[in-house]
Amino acid sequence: MNPNKVDILAFAAHPDDIELACSGTLMKHIADGKTVAICDLTQGELGSRGTIETRYAEAKDANLIMGITHRSNLKLADGFFMNDADSKLKIIEQIRKFQPEIVLANAIDDRHPDHGRASKLVSEACFYAGLVKIETNLDGVKQFAHRPKAVYHYIQDRYIRPDFVVDITPIAARKMEAIKAYKTQFYDPNSQEPKTPISGKDFMAFLYGRMSEFGRSIGATYGEGFTVERIPGVESLFDLR
Numbered sequence: 001m002n003p004n005k006v007d008i009l010a011f012a013a014h015p016d017d018i019e020l021a022c023s024g025t026l027m028k029h030i031a032d033g034k035t036v037a038i039c040d041l042t043q044g045e046l047g048s049r050g051t052i053e054t055r056y057a058e059a060k061d062a063n064l065i066m067g068i069t070h071r072s073n074l075k076l077a078d079g080f081f082m083n084d085a086d087s088k089l090k091i092i093e094q095i096r097k098f099q100p101e102i103v104l105a106n107a108i109d110d111r112h113p114d115h116g117r118a119s120k121l122v123s124e125a126c127f128y129a130g131l132v133k134i135e136t137n138l139d140g141v142k143q144f145a146h147r148p149k150a151v152y153h154y155i156q157d158r159y160i161r162p163d164f165v166v167d168i169t170p171i172a173a174r175k176m177e178a179i180k181a182y183k184t185q186f187y188d189p190n191s192q193e194p195k196t197p198i199s200g201k202d203f204m205a206f207l208y209g210r211m212s213e214f215g216r217s218i219g220a221t222y223g224e225g226f227t228v229e230r231i232p233g234v235e236s237l238f239d240l241r
Contacts, residue, residue, distance in 0.1 A: 002099055007034040009100035013118035014044040015059045016182045021154040022104055023066055024168030024175040025224050030067045037070035039094045041118055042078035049193040050184030062181040083121045091125035093136050096143040103148045107156040115156055126151050152226040162225025165218045172222040
């Protein structure tokens with residue numbers, strides 16, 4: 001039995017991508033007894049505000065809020081990581097380590113070029129992780145092929161019509177706490193760091209607006225939207241909200 005196995009493995013191009021886009025969904029599933037791990041591809045070192053060190057500290061604070069106990073960072077080059085064999089193998093190692101049923105990945109297209117590139121990279125790695133002839137060893141231990149049952153892509157800055165929406169109404173306030181754990185990145189009236197598209201006070205209002213927009217589409221107050229790679233199946237029409 002694999003002691004590292006989780007139900008959901010969420011990948012992100014940068015620390016804070018998860019918190020912004022799908023932390024409500026992760027917390028909801030954790031509350032339901034599911035196990036979750038996060039893997040950040042980069043350290044966010046090209047961010048205009050903060051440092052690598054503050055990003056790690058902020059991610060740790062966000063983990064405590066979300067209830068995340070497993071979080072890793074592959075230290076790929078922020079802005080310059082490639083969809084190549086080396087990057088794929090590092091992601092495959094994480095997939096085989098955690099053997100998730102579901103993988104969450106970045107938006108298929110977004111304002112930040114890293115997001116769409118990470119989306120495709122993770123999606124392809126999920127497929128290749130299931131090929132037995134691709135051999136990987138992590139920490140000297142031989143790994144076995146594993147392919148997740150589904151890959152879902154969260155929606156980020158640009159609006160994408162979701163294929164499904166998760167009701168996060170009871171957890172929305174805690175989601176905002178997790179986001180604000182990245183205090184160097186978001187609104188701080190006392191900060192002397194450069195202004196960015198996400199550092200203004202209006203960005204928090206945008207986040208609430210996006211959650212409200214997705215929630216309204218399913219008759220909820222707040223929601224998070226996702227796109228799918230394959231058609232999901234249900235046992236009954238009454239499983240659909």
